[in-house]
Structure formats: structure tokens, C-alpha cells
Amino acid sequence: MEPVIDQYTDILIVGSYPSEISLSSGQYYGNPRNHFWKLVGCVLDVDLAGLYYDKRLRVLQEHRIGLWDTLKSCQRKGSLDSNIQNEIYNDLSGLTHIRRIICNGSMAGKYIRHCKVPADVMVFTVPSSSSARVMKFSEKLEQWKKAMSC
Numbered sequence: 155m156e157p158v159i160d161q162y163t164d165i166l167i168v169g170s171y172p173s174e175i176s177l178s179s180g181q182y183y184g185n186p187r188n189h190f191w192k193l194v195g196c197v198l199d200v201d202l203a204g205l206y207y208d209k210r211l212r213v214l215q216e217h218r219i220g221l222w223d224t225l226k227s228c229q230r231k232g233s234l235d236s237n238i239q240n241e242i243y244n245d246l247s248g249l250t251h252i253r254r255i256i257c258n259g260s261m262a263g264k265y266i267r268h269c270k271v272p273a274d275v276m277v278f279t280v281p282s283s284s285s286a287r288v289m290k291f292s293e294k295l296e297q298w299k300k301a302m303s304c
Contacts, residue, residue: 155182155223157244158211163220164253165302166246167194168269170261171225173233181207182221183283185233189291190258190283193298194219222246224257224265234286235261243268249275256301258283 183190195202259282278301
């Protein structure tokens with residue numbers, strides 16, 4: 155999927171690779187069971203989950219937040235990160251205006267090391283927004299708030 159980034163993006167949220175549902179819908183975090191839109195909406199104090207996808211992206215961009223993935227391509231059966239093989243990483247070296255990268259989940263945190271991140275960019279890893287990551291929502295939210303407000 156294409157990155158959602160413009161010249162004003164300060165914070166880039168990266169996942170590992172889109173789920174099958176996201177790829178088929180052409181929408182980042184397109185699985186309705188994924189907590190991404192609810193988490194980020196709580197951080198921004200905006201009901202992102204209640205908006206159409208295009209409006210969600212506009213709200214993110216108004217808050218100088220972009221979306222992308224650490225992997226440009228891979229082979230994977232199903233949507234689980236644990237099934238990823240033959241990774242090809244995105245090159246983030248040209249994103250010199252980004253101040254902070256938030257890795258959505260430990261696999262994105264692992265893959266970011268291969269993405270040529272500019273040296274002055276702060277990188278944080280937060281618990282995955284996937285519903286497969288079993289953790290209290292309030293605990294996930296607390297870590298997302300910390301990473302996005304530093």
C-alpha cells in the first residue's frame with residue numbers, strides 16, 4: 155500500500171505489513187476488529203472509528219500523522235506477522251522531515267532496524283493494535299499516548 159505522508163508529517167506510524175483485509179479493502183487497518191482507529195482516536199480525542207476512511211486520513215494529516223509499513227513486500231500465508239517470510243524493507247532514509255516513528259507492534263519494531271531511518275528520528279515501539287495482541291485496551295492506550303506525546 156502507498157504511504158500516507160506529506161511534507162507536514164511529523165509522526166509516522168508504521169506497521170509490519172497490511173492484513174489481507176486491509177490489502178483487499180485498500181485501507182490501512184481495515185479490519186474492524188483492529189483497535190488502531192479507536193486507539194489513535196482516543197489519543198487525539200477524535201472519534202476516528204466513526205468516520206469514513208478518507209476523513210480518518212484527513213484527520214491524521216491535520217495532526218501531522220502519517221501511515222506506512224516497514225515492509226515493502228513479503229510472502230505470508232494469512233495475516234499473522236509470525237508467517238512473514240522473504241521480507242523486503244521500505245527505505246525511510248528520504249523522510250528527513252519526520253521527527254518520530256511509532257512502530258505498531260514488536261514485529262514492526264524489529265523490522266524498523268532495516269528501514270534506513272534518519273539518525274535524528276526518535277523511534278518508539280507500542281503494543282500492536284491488532285485484536286490478536288491480547289492486552290487490556292487501557293494498557294495499550296497508555297503506551298500509545300506516551301509514545302505519541304513525547
